[in-house]
Amino acid sequence: MTVVRRRAIGLLLAGTLAVAACGRDSDRQPEAPHGPAPYIPTRVIQTPHYRIHSAANATQARDVAAAVEALRDAYGRVFGNIAPRERLELVLYRDRAEFKANNRSSPWAEAYYREPRAYGYPGSGDNPHHWMLHEATHQLLRQASGFRLRAWANEGVASYFGAGTLSEGVLDPAKPDRSAYPVWWLASMRLSGDPQADIDRGEIIPLEQIVEGTGPPIAQNVNTYYLHYWSLAHYLLEGDGSRHRAAFLRLLDRGGEPADFRRLIGPYAQVQRGWYEHLRGMQERLRAARGN
Secondary structure, three states: OOOOOOOOOHHHHOOOOOOOOOOOOOOOOOOOOOOOOOOOOEEEOOOOEEEEEEOOOHHHHHHHHHHHHHHHHHHHHHOOOOOOOOOOOOOEEHHHHHHHHHOOOOOOOEEEEEEOOEEEOOOOOOOHHHHHHHHHHHHHHHHHHHOOOHHOOOOOOOEEEEEEEEOOOOEEEEEEEEOOOHHHHHHHOOOOOOOHHHHHHOOOHHHHHHOOOOOOHHHHHHHEEEEEEEHHHHHHHHHHOOOOOOHHHHHHHOOOOHHHHHHHOOOOHHHHHHHHHHHHHHHHHHHHHHHH
16 A cells, blocks of 8 residues: 555545535535645646646646546436536646645645645556546536535545546446545455444444434544445445435435435435445455455
């Protein structure tokens, strides 16, 4: 595991506390940190759907451009045709040091979204794009679809796309990439097969607490929360033969509110059973792929 990958809290708290439009106060973005406006590179790369202000080298910029276009295609396959709009804007810094020098989000962020732009830098390793894809999904949810979502839905959908497998120019969010956050933590979960026992041990947060935002403090449970957000969105879109997909999309239109969750998806106890088994199944497949 690289140092950058271990910086999970960077993306998480940046997305949850600093930039993502979550919860009942989603209409109000947090104030930007004090200091000058971030440097915006003057070189601009245009793709069919993006305007990228880039200080990265040409190869890196081209790779990021292809990745976000693949993201938009995958997003469109889930949410349908997106009405024509102006190109969305990304800021791509030369490297991590330049990003950090211009970071106007949480100091630990590896990428962030502050309307109207998503900010990041070229990554490295087996999956160099997952941080930017996560934040670019927040941008699509807000600027392309107009959603204002509670945290579990906003972060869940962003994680669903950000942690998808990108191969030969196609992003498959249904197929988790074990090199992406938060999937790389999945194998370490201690799931017994008894959801109540796992809740009692603190390994699983009850579904009701996830949806209603009443669980333990996120600052002390960041990775656990994001495994829950991601796996719940993955279950509602892909699990049990995608039986919940249409209802979940309607739920997103209504902001992911708890009352609408219960009405459109089902009682917490019932949905929790299906979600838990889906999570276990993904964990087993991941371990099998790793030969564990």
